[in-house]
Amino acid sequence: MPVLIFIDISDGHVKKASLEALTYGAKVAEQIGTTAEAVVLGTVRDDLTSLGKYGVKKIHHAANESLNHLDAQVFSNVITQVAEAIGANVIIFSNNVDGKAIAPRLSVRLKAGLVSGAVALPDTSNGFVVKKNVFSGKAFANVSVNTDVKIIALNPNAYKIITGEGVAEVIPFTANVDAAKVKVINTIRASGEVPLTEAEIVVSGGRGLKGPENWKIVEDLAHVLHAALACSRPVADAHWRPHNEHVGQTGIAIAPNLYIAIGISGAIQHLAGVNRSKVIVVINKDPEAPFFKAADYGIVGDAFEVVPKFTEAIKKLKGVA
Numbered sequence: 001m002p003v004l005i006f007i008d009i010s011d012g013h014v015k016k017a018s019l020e021a022l023t024y025g026a027k028v029a030e031q032i033g034t035t036a037e038a039v040v041l042g043t044v045r046d047d048l049t050s051l052g053k054y055g056v057k058k059i060h061h062a063a064n065e066s067l068n069h070l071d072a073q074v075f076s077n078v079i080t081q082v083a084e085a086i087g088a089n090v091i092i093f094s095n096n097v098d099g100k101a102i103a104p105r106l107s108v109r110l111k112a113g114l115v116s117g118a119v120a121l122p123d124t125s126n127g128f129v130v131k132k133n134v135f136s137g138k139a140f141a142n143v144s145v146n147t148d149v150k151i152i153a154l155n156p157n158a159y160k161i162i163t164g165e166g167v168a169e170v171i172p173f174t175a176n177v178d179a180a181k182v183k184v185i186n187t188i189r190a191s192g193e194v195p196l197t198e199a200e201i202v203v204s205g206g207r208g209l210k211g212p213e214n215w216k217i218v219e220d221l222a223h224v225l226h227a228a229l230a231c232s233r234p235v236a237d238a239h240w241r242p243h244n245e246h247v248g249q250t251g252i253a254i255a256p257n258l259y260i261a262i263g264i265s266g267a268i269q270h271l272a273g274v275n276r277s278k279v280i281v282v283i284n285k286d287p288e289a290p291f292f293k294a295a296d297y298g299i300v301g302d303a304f305e306v307v308p309k310f311t312e313a314i315k316k317l318k319g320v321a
């Protein structure tokens with residue numbers, strides 16, 4: 001009974017979060033003495049066979065064009081068909097936007113226990129216990145999954161991508177695709193050079209920047225670092241920045257390798273969305289700002305002086321004009 005991993009696609013390309021899920025799923029398969037297989041839906045532009053290097057042996061591809069847009073009900077139905085056809089009893093998702101929409105529906109269809117927000121491999125020494133984040137990343141819980149079919153949604157950036165050797169066999173899957181109950185009329189891409197949820201580096205601004213007219217210094221730093229832009233909630237509420245950049249408890253939760261917070265106080269609701277970042281750098285003129293307690297590196301100073309110098313120093317380091 002193989003482990004089944006859902007491969008998430010954006011514009012025909014495999015998302016980074018899926019590479020983490022593939023690596024993780026292959027390791028789970030190894031741990032429980034089985035093989036890793038994957039499922040992908042819709043049109044794919046990447047070479048799927050090359051995903052074998054993440055440890056997956058077979059990829060079931062339902063290439064139906066009507067699966068090019070996410071419809072969680074339709075997707076969960078097709079993944080159920082694949083899971084039942086191959087007899088998968090562990091199914092892995094990334095706990096990203098798509099995974100959060102599909103995994104709970106799949107869990108209902110398959111009567112499967114679901115652990116969302118997993119941060120480590122399951123402990124299979126006595127049952128099947130998965131460690132997950134709780135309370136907005138403030139604590140961990142070990143959850144024992146007792147159902148025959150188990151679903152794990154892995155937190156983005158919680159598991160390192162490992163590449164090895166191997167070529168995956170791609171197997172076309174003929175799915176019974178339901179007529180969608182909702183129809184995507186058009187898709188408007190959020191602005192920004194790098195998508196926030198996929199970004200390795202995020203540069204974020206808060207109310208300390210005083211107004212939208214001052215965002216150039218944040219954008220320049222983000223540009224030179226090839227980073228995504230983010231902001232605190234009051235900044236989005238005041239329409240200084242679009243709401244899709246708002247991070248935190250009520251915004252997007254991110255886990256980049258580097259998070260640079262400029263003029264953000266570090267309220268608990270903000271930290272809830274960014275505290276899984278690997279390295280946090282805080283720039284704030286108030287040495288008592290709470291964010292410094294969560295920071296790996298801190299610069300006490302006026303953002304309007306510090307940030308342009310920071311950008312210039314990085315440009316020099318990278319040898320760009």
Ligand SMILES: Cc1cc2nc3c(=O)[nH]c(=O)nc-3n(C[C@H](O)[C@H](O)[C@H](O)COP(=O)(O)OP(=O)(O)OC[C@H]3O[C@@H](n4cnc5c(N)ncnc54)[C@H](O)[C@@H]3O)c2cc1C
Binds near residue numbers: 206246262265266304
């Ligand atoms: C239910 C609920 C949910 C919430 N959800 C979220 C959420 O998801 N995300 C979120 O961000 N907030 C959220 N909030 C709001 C949160 O509590 C804070 O009010 C908010 O994060 C503060 O934003 P800020 O740090 O940008 O602004 P402020 O708290 O005003 O902080 C501005 C900071 O900038 C510094 N500063 C000022 N001038 C400069 C300068 N020239 N150079 C450098 N630093 C300077 C100041 O010292 C200060 O630390 C939520 C609140 C509630 C009640």
